Amino acid sequence: MIYTQDRAQQRKFLANAWQKYLDKQILEPLEDQLSQVIKIHPEYHSLIKDIESDYFPEQGETNPFLHINLHLSLREQLSINQPPGIQEIYQTILGKNQDPHEAEHQMMECIAEMIFSAQKSNTPMNHQAYIQCLKSIVN
Numbered sequence: 001m002i003y004t005q006d007r008a009q010q011r012k013f014l015a016n017a018w019q020k021y022l023d024k025q026i027l028e029p030l031e032d033q034l035s036q037v038i039k040i041h042p043e044y045h046s047l048i049k050d051i052e053s054d055y056f057p058e059q060g061e062t063n064p065f066l067h068i069n070l071h072l073s074l075r076e077q078l079s080i081n082q083p084p085g086i087q088e089i090y091q092t093i094l095g096k097n098q099d100p101h102e103a104e105h106q107m108m109e110c111i112a113e114m115i116f117s118a119q120k121s122n123t124p125m126n127h128q129a130y131i132q133c134l135k136s137i138v139n
Helices: 007-022 029-039 064-080 086-097 100-121 127-138
Strands: none
Touching (some): 007 064, 064 100, 086 100, 086 127, 100 127
């Protein structure tokens, strides 16, 4: 599962995966990936259970569900080197700061910017701008 536009379904899947992890149940591959990301974010452990909460970035709030899914999206991109060259960019960023989690966070800012820009202008995601953003981290 879960590639859906339905926020409630996505959040429920994520919360269920985390609960299965906590209960030491066997996880499906995607559940395991989600649990690994949640595990490195202890600040979200208690928030994951509340799938109804709203988060307002303009008020400085981080949406833990979005954040976790951005990690997952980036990891998927890296696993298939799509867009082409993203693995090389990641390795360069990682070489600079030596922290895989921080490298992901830096790159996720570019993903979030691309998504926000597309939503704001009601246009398709600009992958060229995304790559340029990633390259700006390196330079």
